Amino acid sequence: DGGITQSPKYLFRKEGQNVTLSCEQNLNHDAMYWYRQDPGQGLRLIYYSQIVNDFQKGDIAEGYSVSREKKESFPLTVTSAQKNPTAFYLCASSIGLAGYNEQFFGPGTRLTVL
Amino acid sequence: AQKVTQAQTEISVVEKEDVTLDCVYETRDTTYYLFWYKQPPSGELVFLIRRNSFDEQNEISGRYSWNFQKSTSSFNFTITASQVVDSAVYFCALSAYSGGGADGLTFGKGTHLIIQP
Numbered sequence: 001d002g003g004i005t006q007s008p009k010y011l012f013r014k015e016g017q018n019v020t021l022s023c024e025q026n027l028n029h030d031a032m033y034w035y036r037q038d039p040g041q042g043l044r045l046i047y048y049s050q051i052v053n054d055f056q057k058g059d060i061a062e063g064y065s066v067s068r069e070k071k072e073s074f075p076l077t078v079t080s081a082q083k084n085p086t087a088f089y090l091c092a093s094s095i096g097l098a099g100y101n102e103q104f105f106g107p108g109t110r111l112t113v114l
Numbered sequence: 115a116q117k118v119t120q121a122q123t124e125i126s127v128v129e130k131e132d133v134t135l136d137c138v139y140e141t142r143d144t145t146y147y148l149f150w151y152k153q154p155p156s157g158e159l160v161f162l163i164r165r166n167s168f169d170e171q172n173e174i175s176g177r178y179s180w181n182f183q184k185s186t187s188s189f190n191f192t193i194t195a196s197q198v199v200d201s202a203v204y205f206c207a208l209s210a211y212s213g214g215g216a217d218g219l220t221f222g223k224g225t226h227l228i229i230q231p
Contacts (some may be wrong), residue, residue, distance in 0.1 A: 009133060017209060028209065039122070040223065041223055041224075042118070042120075042205060042207075042221030042222050042223045042224055043159075043205070043221045044217070044221075045219070047205070085203075088156075088157065090159065091186075092159075099145075099146065099147045099209035100147050100164065100209070101185055102149065102161045102164050103156055104161065105151075105160075106158065107157055107158045108157040108158065110157075113142040
């Protein structure tokens with residue numbers, strides 16, 4: 001079945017540690033995205049990528065980094081510079097970057113900083 | 115800058131009632147796209163509908179219907195004869211392709227819909 005997988009589902013991190021969230025898609029989509037969701041809030045865009053080896057900052061990129069070495073993979077690293085990393089992180093993909101393409105979402109990773 | 119406002123934080127109705135979720139948007143772009151997504155308790159967002167700025171026809175899909183009015187910058191979502199399975203958080207979102215590359219979706223804060231049996 002085609003879709004987006006994110007792992008792990010739950011992640012706990014100590015303050016000062018970097019942590020990497022995995023996102024894989026087998027939909028053959030060119031564009032991929034990372035969003036952050038806080039309780040009672042909408043989703044906010046962290047980073048997006050249109051093509052391999054290219055990515056752009058979204059609205060809240062500070063304290064995060066990404067890579068796009070393969071079309072199907074778009075991992076997100078939450079660095080120690082992120083002041084408040086506890087949140088629900090959602091990865092998405094779409095056929096292309098154009099605004100009319102609907103985005104397909106993964107099941108999410110819930111990150112908790114201890 | 116783009117903005118999406120969902121003024122209803124939470125709505126609770128009894129099963130079989132009709133319910134409308136409001137969405138108001140702001141954008142300077144003349145070409146834009148509006149979306150509704152459903153987020154059940156599992157967390158994964160499910161795409162429901164897309165509408166472009168040039169198509170103001172209302173749409174009906176089973177118990178779901180959408181009313182797009184550019185004059186009031188609104189894209190409201192109605193569920194007819196609600197069911198318990200409709201309980202979820204619903205997000206309205208906006209995407210404007212400005213020629214230099216899209217920058218993802220701008221989401222509203224969501225409306226938590228509770229359908230009581």
